[in-house]
Amino acid sequence: MMSASDTQMPSAVRDFAHRHRLRWWEPIPWLLAITFFYAFPRHLGIGNEILVMILFALSLDLVLGYAGIVTLGHAAFFGIGAYTVGMLAHHGIWTEPLSGLVIAAVIASIFGLISGFILLRTTGLTLLMLTLCMMLLLEEAANLAQAWTGGYDGLDTVPIDPIFGRFEFNPLIPSTQYIYILCILFVGFLVVRTIVYSPFGESLTGIRENTLRMHAVGAPVRKRLILCYAISGAIAGVAGALWAQANAYVNMSTFSLDRAATVLIILVLGGYGRLYGAFIGAVAYMALSHYLAKIYPTAWQLGLGLMLVFIAMFARNGILGLVDNIAAKFRKKPAS
Amino acid sequence: MFREAGKPASYRVIFGEDVAGIVLGGLAAGMVLFVVSVGLSVTMGLMGFVNLAHGGFAMIGGYIIVLSMNRLGVPFVPALILGFTLTAALSIVLERLFYSRLYRAAELDQVLFSIGLAFIMIASVTIVIGPETQPMILPSWLRGQIDLGFTSYRTYSIFLIVFGALVALGLWLGFERTRIGAQIRAAVDNRKMVELLGINIDRLFTFTFAFGSGMAALGGGFGAEFLGLDPQYTLKYLVYFLIVVAVGGLGRITGVFYAALIIGILDFLLKKYLPQGGTIFIYVLTILILLIRPQGLFGRGG
Numbered sequence: 001m002m003s004a005s006d007t008q009m010p011s012a013v014r015d016f017a018h019r020h021r022l023r024w025w026e027p028i029p030w031l032l033a034i035t036f037f038y039a040f041p042r043h044l045g046i047g048n049e050i051l052v053m054i055l056f057a058l059s060l061d062l063v064l065g066y067a068g069i070v071t072l073g074h075a076a077f078f079g080i081g082a083y084t085v086g087m088l089a090h091h092g093i094w095t096e097p098l099s100g101l102v103i104a105a106v107i108a109s110i111f112g113l114i115s116g117f118i119l120l121r122t123t124g125l126t127l128l129m130l131t132l133c134m135m136l137l138l139e140e141a142a143n144l145a146q147a148w149t150g151g152y153d154g155l156d157t158v159p160i161d162p163i164f165g166r167f168e169f170n171p172l173i174p175s176t177q178y179i180y181i182l183c184i185l186f187v188g189f190l191v192v193r194t195i196v197y198s199p200f201g202e203s204l205t206g207i208r209e210n211t212l213r214m215h216a217v218g219a220p221v222r223k224r225l226i227l228c229y230a231i232s233g234a235i236a237g238v239a240g241a242l243w244a245q246a247n248a249y250v251n252m253s254t255f256s257l258d259r260a261a262t263v264l265i266i267l268v269l270g271g272y273g274r275l276y277g278a279f280i281g282a283v284a285y286m287a288l289s290h291y292l293a294k295i296y297p298t299a300w301q302l303g304l305g306l307m308l309v310f311i312a313m314f315a316r317n318g319i320l321g322l323v324d325n326i327a328a329k330f331r332k333k334p335a336s
Numbered sequence: 337m338f339r340e341a342g343k344p345a346s347y348r349v350i351f352g353e354d355v356a357g358i359v360l361g362g363l364a365a366g367m368v369l370f371v372v373s374v375g376l377s378v379t380m381g382l383m384g385f386v387n388l389a390h391g392g393f394a395m396i397g398g399y400i401i402v403l404s405m406n407r408l409g410v411p412f413v414p415a416l417i418l419g420f421t422l423t424a425a426l427s428i429v430l431e432r433l434f435y436s437r438l439y440r441a442a443e444l445d446q447v448l449f450s451i452g453l454a455f456i457m458i459a460s461v462t463i464v465i466g467p468e469t470q471p472m473i474l475p476s477w478l479r480g481q482i483d484l485g486f487t488s489y490r491t492y493s494i495f496l497i498v499f500g501a502l503v504a505l506g507l508w509l510g511f512e513r514t515r516i517g518a519q520i521r522a523a524v525d526n527r528k529m530v531e532l533l534g535i536n537i538d539r540l541f542t543f544t545f546a547f548g549s550g551m552a553a554l555g556g557g558f559g560a561e562f563l564g565l566d567p568q569y570t571l572k573y574l575v576y577f578l579i580v581v582a583v584g585g586l587g588r589i590t591g592v593f594y595a596a597l598i599i600g601i602l603d604f605l606l607k608k609y610l611p612q613g614g615t616i617f618i619y620v621l622t623i624l625i626l627l628i629r630p631q632g633l634f635g636r637g638g
Contacts, residue, residue, distance in 0.1 A: 070444050121630075122626070132575065141616065304452070309456070312446075
């Protein structure tokens with residue numbers, strides 16, 4: 001055992017013990033998000049989309065970046081959250097927003113527990129196919145259950161009560177939505193950050209790095225993976241619910257392969273397994289796609305393809321990984 | 337095919353003369369599915385590469401075949417050979433430059449690379465040729481109906497079934513009876529051992545990849561008539577190809593063959609009698625099969 005005093009610890013141990021401490025740059029994204037609110041009041045719509053995708057990408061980071069579960073069907077949870085809130089509000093059963101999020105999280109996590117229990121016995125291509133098929137199954141179900149889900153057209157009216165009975169959602173000036181989503185994102189981020197730096201999070205990283213060895217040390221690998229999958233599902237469900245509330249409609253795009261691929265690309269673009277990758281990736285991807293894709297859709301697709309190939313071949317840790325590499329070149333000695 | 341078009345689909349009897357129609361139509365679709373997917377199965381089984389751009393090779397091959405027929409007036413069979421050759425050549429370049437560097441990479445990197453490549457293929461074809469669907473004009477000897485004795489059916493579907501069966505037989509013989517087939521089978525089972533025996537595994541990989549892509553090109557051309565051929569083809573049918581490969585078992589020719597026929601007939605049946613959301617059964621079936629046999633219906637080991 002190490003002695004309690006910091007000064008006597010070797011640097012590696014000290015880094016490990018202090019890994020959860022707040023870094024000086026960590027408030028920057030939040031300050032930027034608040035600045036955006038005052039600086040670009042006309043662009044809050046895209047701002048909302050970005051914030052929702054950050055939360056969604058964070059949930060995927062937990063599963064993919066930390067636990068190492070490669071899934072192509074994470075939009076299943078997003079859609080479950082969106083449809084839960086959407087159907088409850090559309091049919092006049094429940095329109096209160098905050099408790100709506102809780103309901104969405106509970107239902108998504110139940111689905112995560114059940115599907116995780118069934119699916120997480122497999123790995124590799126089989127797991128990839130199972131997560132994909134599970135999502136497509138839900139998409140078809142949403143298409144079929146027209147009476148409830150509005151079928152192919154989705155639900156175009158999702159009435160939401162004012163938050164705390166005071167702050168109305170205005171679809172034309174989505175400033176209330178922005179503050180609301182930002183607050184929820186902050187809570188979601190705190191949850192993910194706490195999990196990642198907890199012993200539970202460490203054991204997830206261990207499973208990602210060497211599953212066999214984690215079995216050998218006696219860690220309950222499958223239980224941990226299922227739990228992680230369910231927690232991640234709950235957060236993704238909240239992201240979907242926020243999307244439905246902010247847009248005041250739900251459609252089948254919430255379940256689509258397109259959305260599952262988008263969130264994967266966002267996470268990988270920013271850098272996975274590093275919390276803030278979700279932020280960088282979502283801002284870069286969503287801003288580019290919002291302003292470029294509408295004018296030059298084909299050029300955007302070509303650029304995106306080239307970018308993905310480049311990342312897969314040369315920059316496996318995304319934008320943040322590149323920043324790390326450049327920073328490492330400037331400081332020759334490791335910082336103490 | 338739509339002799340009873342006046343009646344709603346649900347009133348049609350399944351038993352009776354429609355059975356032949358369903359079986360033949362489903363078999364034709366299944367054969368196309370087989371020809372496209374067989375390369376994907378061997379690539380995934382042999383190299384362990386999750387290649388989501390496989391549909392792109394089918395799309396590009398389909399374009400070469402259809403455009404050379406429509407614009408250059410090349411006859412059907414030479415167009416098929418041209419499509420196979422050019423697509424295989426393109427895939428050799430891509431395999432040497434990119435794929436070969438990612439064989440040992442993580443699954444996620446392979447997924448990202450191949451999604452990226454699929455995007456590039458879609459965008460390039462859209463820029464060069466355009467986003468519209470390319471019509472497939474069949475040669476006169478494949479048009480119309482053919483009398484089979486018990487029923488008459490579309491000549492082209494019968495051609496696809498016969499050709500697909502011949503391809504399957506040829507591939508099976510090549511796989512089971514030739515030296516290179518034995519090498520591929522051995523490499524699927526134990527790659528290290530094959531390398532230790534002094535077999536040039538890089539060349540084996542390149543050959544297999546090029547052959548699989550060429551087959552996909554043929555499938556793209558064959559299916560263009562009823563699947564439609566536009567740049568989005570690349571990802572539109574990817575899920576079907578993946579399902580066939582996963583259900584059939586990686587690197588198993590016979591597995592892909594049976595899986596493609598099962599999915600083809602089932603899909604044809606569901607599209608006809610349950611046009612609203614019939615695909616849900618295919619997803620459920622896939623999930624059940626993969627849960628009971630994660631290595632696929634015909635895969636080895638467990």
